[in-house]
Amino acid sequence: MRIPRRTFLGGAAAILPAVSAVLGTASQAANQGATAAKARRFRRIATEEAFTTPELAEAWRELARTASNSNLDLPFIKSIFDSPEPGSIRDEFRRRLLDIENERLRIMDEAGVDMHVLSVTIPGVQMFDADRAVEHARRANDRLAQAVRRHPRRLAGLACFPPQSPVRAAREMECAVRDLHLNGFIVNSHTNNEYLDDPKFWPIFEAAESLGRPIYIHPRSPSDGMAEPFRQYNLAGSIWGYAAETGTHAVRLILSGVFDRFPRLKIVLGHMGEAVPFWLWRVDFMQARRTGEGMARKLQLKPSEYFQRNFAITTSGVESHDVLEFVLKVVGDDNVMWAIDYPYQPSGPAVAFMDSAPISDATKAKVYHQNAERIFHIT
């Protein structure tokens, strides 16, 4: 199974740049980007940038129409992928998610963004049955790898995988790195209301650790078991629910002992770390007390030490210098990466936010590109 894919992509890599050059637009945009880059001080690598494929967009539309449950992500999916109002921001999101090489590269050029680290937007393949999830992940990763090969200086990519089938997920992850040369992985928090600390998911961590690539835990809305208080005020999504869901997922991972079993596993969190940095003092204090009381699993390190060793965070969607300075102090400047959250956040302000950040040039270089280059193996 792996060989045909590698062969196919080798072929694609060989011919597609030429095709792209003939087609024009995309490579012109790429050239403009290269020119603009000369005048800039820092390479700008944006690390949480969303896209989708036509197949996934269609599958999500069908999901939004047919799902009979009350999962909190469905209204979001429906609003974007099932006939968004023409001209609305949801319509724009849909168009920009489906585009990888045209409008996206133009917008990157306009804002002076060198590279998007692409990942499939929520809910990824996590709301399909296992077989469809495997198939969708495969196709999406193939498409992603092709785009990256056509624009190696402008695009990198995080592979999706089907947690519904951890063993097949691990196989896809291996293929995504070894054959497709993608840069890491993305998962959208819970899968069917289950969290990755459950040992049944650990083949996924084993694969990520042995491949030496990080898993970006992107938010999704709170799982059904914590959904109720988020059903009013449109609270489920980016305004609040994403944070409650994803922060909880991260703390579960830490307290479960996952990082004693997989000490080299790297998890990336967006949104300045989903507020986990804010809570590290308290989590450390309470973990120490509870361990003393026999109420918690004994861990080799303090929770904050795992956070510094096993996590990296990105600035996506939180353009506050106060928060940036705070997280740099708490998690260190080797573990913070810049991100826009395209197309959900505008690119210009995300650049202006980092350009104007009151931090040293050395730190800015780390946040803008050096940390991403190291963590995602970007050359």
Add this chain to the structure above:
Amino acid sequence: MRIPRRTFLGGAAAILPAVSAVLGTASQAANQGATAAKARRFRRIATEEAFTTPELAEAWRELARTASNSNLDLPFIKSIFDSPEPGSIRDEFRRRLLDIENERLRIMDEAGVDMHVLSVTIPGVQMFDADRAVEHARRANDRLAQAVRRHPRRLAGLACFPPQSPVRAAREMECAVRDLHLNGFIVNSHTNNEYLDDPKFWPIFEAAESLGRPIYIHPRSPSDGMAEPFRQYNLAGSIWGYAAETGTHAVRLILSGVFDRFPRLKIVLGHMGEAVPFWLWRVDFMQARRTGEGMARKLQLKPSEYFQRNFAITTSGVESHDVLEFVLKVVGDDNVMWAIDYPYQPSGPAVAFMDSAPISDATKAKVYHQNAERIFHIT
């Protein structure tokens, strides 16, 4: 109903200081405290300090034994109030919660703490039926007021109230301020899984606003509708669940429009603001977008502006200078108050944390006492 209480307490106020002086221990401790204070630079008012009454302790023990639901607070209540292991930290919590005037004052003196702003510990009266809740609140507030009157320089108090019956809650709140001269109110997040943004609770906000006293929204474990992911790893309590529950409550209040209806209402949050300060940029951004899309209620101010106008926060349980400096920048130095979270957190380190905080003396004076004096009407 109000007149006998006022009369009784007027009488108590007149005679109890004398009785206390004769009885010795408590007032000796108070005197020692006053002496120690002379050598200190700042008056230290701790603003989230827990106690209970024998009646409540007994009622909670019964609750822990008889409750047939899976509410996440029950294991905590059981561990402290239903035969904690002798000599354990839970046993110490129970003893210290039940003591107001002896061990507490000694510990305050040892740590150099001038004043505890007392409040009934979780779950307060919120897990009883309405009639019992009304009765328990009344008795607990009477006891609290008596203790404060015996030690007016060492103790202040926040009244509990029964949200199960908002009209009777408002009546108790009025009595607590007008007759008992207490300093504000305490509530432990949800009541029977409902949040205070529900208009049925608004008599409570009306009372607080018209009385000019704040409501401290203390954490409790996540409500049943968001409980599931917190059932493992003892995640429900102070290590993580409290934050998810109480932060969600605060954001619901802001987005519901409560503060347009009650512009002078003041809400106090512990634990450095339950991470809401961390999220204000994102909440502002998303609220603006959603309002533009017609997906959110139009509010008069930005969410962050309500947070600065209608909230104050305390340092309870988060002894990190990085977090302190961050919240001072985001919410301003008029809205941060020092707290220990006695008896759950040790007093000495909480004092050392604030004494050593790298902030100006003017700011330290505000955090240590001036803000509490203003917000809680402490003389």
